């Protein structure tokens with residue numbers, strides 16, 4: 500028996516949102532959503548139909564679509580995802596934009612290719628890299644600009660499974676500017692002496708930042724499927740960021756001439772909690788908060804320049 504899309508849709512779009520239904524249908528049938536909407540007479544084979552029904556059941560049990568299909572689009576690139584880390588969120592795409600703009604400014608200030616001053620590489624360090632979505636999106640975008648600037652890139656995560664996932668994504672996207680993905684508690688895997696080699700250091704981090712009360716109110720899609728260790732942080736969600744800023748403070752005391760630009764994704768209510776902590780840990784820094792596309796404060800930029 501063959502199954503027409505219009506009949507399947509009328510049966511199942513009451514159990515899951517139509518948007519999710521078409522994503523799963525598109526995954527099973529390997530046809531685009533646009534094609535499927537335009538061709539309600541399209542038929543699924545018996546096997547495809549039964550696969551679709553089992554995927555709809557998984558979605559009804561709150562499993563995120565990205566874990567069902569194993570993929571998530573982020574900043575126009577396709578990422579493999581799994582339950583070892585967070586599904587990339589659309590608001591994080593603004594972090595990619597902000598870091599790219601910041602890198603453009605720095606690259607403009609570097610000595611020219613013909614200058615006699617030796618050109619040191621820029622360090623780009625993604626802390627809590629997860630699937631590698633932020634760093635790899637930046638590297639893929641930079642490669643389109645055919646830059647002569649040298650980069651030294653690191654993706655760090657405390658979870659070895661997340662690092663394996665990031666490496667898988669790096670192999671698939673194969674950016675021309677290569678990155679090292681290392682299991683690391685914050686910056687620990689990069690030896691201090693390495694920092695002497697860099698012209699400037701650009702640290703980006705979407706570390707766990709949810710306070711426990713907010714996590715408790717998250718939907719089951721999040722609580723039952725994504726690792727709590729990727730989401731929750733002590734001290735009202737600030738503990739990971741605070742520890743990272745402490746490590747940067749030590750590096751700054753060893754290399755006071757080395758410019759640091761730090762970009763952190765935050766929870767909007769942390770705009771009242773972070774200033775005190777930043778001033779205490781990095782008193783020589785300047786910082787400002789930036790909004791995401793929904794006009795909520797979502798990022799802090801901390802500049803530590805000599």
Ligand SMILES: C[S@@+](CC[C@H](N)C(=O)[O-])C[C@H]1O[C@@H](n2cnc3c(N)ncnc32)[C@H](O)[C@@H]1O
Nearest residue numbers: 584585587627628629656657658684685705729
């Ligand atoms: C909010 S997720 C972000 C994942 C990805 N960067 C993104 O934007 O979708 C936080 C990530 O930080 C990692 N993480 C948690 N504690 C860490 C630590 N102490 N050092 C390094 N990474 C950590 C988690 O394993 C998780 O992959």
